[in-house]
Amino acid sequence: MRTVIFDMDGVIIDTEPSHHHAFFTQFAELGIPVTEAEYATFLGKSTRNVFQHLKEKYHLSQEVETMLQRKRELFNKSFDEDASLDLLPGVRTLIEDLRQHNVQLVVASSASKATIARVFDRFGLGPYFAHRVSGEDFAQSKPDPAIFLQAAAVAETPVTECIVIEDSANGVAAARAAGIYCIGYASEHSAGQDLHQADRVIQHFSELTAAKIQALPGT
Structure with missing residues (x-):
């Protein structure tokens, strides 16, 4: 090898706690009822693919790129503030x-x-x-x-x-x-x-x- x-x-x-916080903050902002069970199926997938899936499933009006940038903002804030x-x-x-x-x-x-x-x-x-x-x-x-x-x-x-x-x-x-x-x-x-x-x-x-x-x- x-x-x-x-x-x-x-x-x-x-970094999963930071991702989890960012995603669920954004799900609340978007008003979509993503469950913990559904979220578990996203692990290992890119954020872009996750939002492509959510846009189609929940008929979201926001563009994928816009949602992607918002998720990164939320993640970066959580990541930078977590001293532990x-x-x-x-x-x-x-x-x-x-x-x-x-x-x-x-x-x-x-x-x-x-x-x-x-x-x-x-x-x-x-x-x-x-x-x-x-x-x-x-x-x-x-x-x-x-x-x-x-x-x-x-x-x-x-x-x-x-x-x-x-x-x-x-x-x-x-x-x-x-x-x-x-x-x-x-x-x-x-x-x-x-x-x-x-x-x-x-x-x-x-x-x-x-x-x-x-x-x-x-x-």
Whole structure:
């Protein structure tokens, strides 16, 4: 295994509370009755795809781009004001171990490029990752495999020599569709996500090391 492809939200950092607050604030502004159960199906999808779906379902008059910008405003405010926000336990140690063993790292997140940059700048992640792939560049979100196929392509690594680390059912399904070995991260922040399609499921990043990852069989 030469390249590890990380999802970001729920894997590197738990920004889900900020996303949840921003989305539900906006749902209230739009006057649409999105339930927690429906919201759970959005995890792993790009915000653009979420609003395309909601515009059609609820016959919203606002343009997708307008709703997208409002969501980003709400998210950025919540993100910047949350002083307690930090990387998930053990993930920085794993990232550092992988780089010390010359494993290439790529982030492939449904988040916008601006949000990825915001997280990378705040937590100094830039030097560790060779590439960043954003879901905003794809017409379809996870479980469509395009984002992971692109991550493998920019890393110049065959999919059989990559692994994906994901915390959402949509993300695991996308990795599987791409033909990439997938480790499901079943953290407390991913409660209710069905990770049964993952090749392996972990509860904590201490279960992984560079040596263990490099020894994984190809897909």
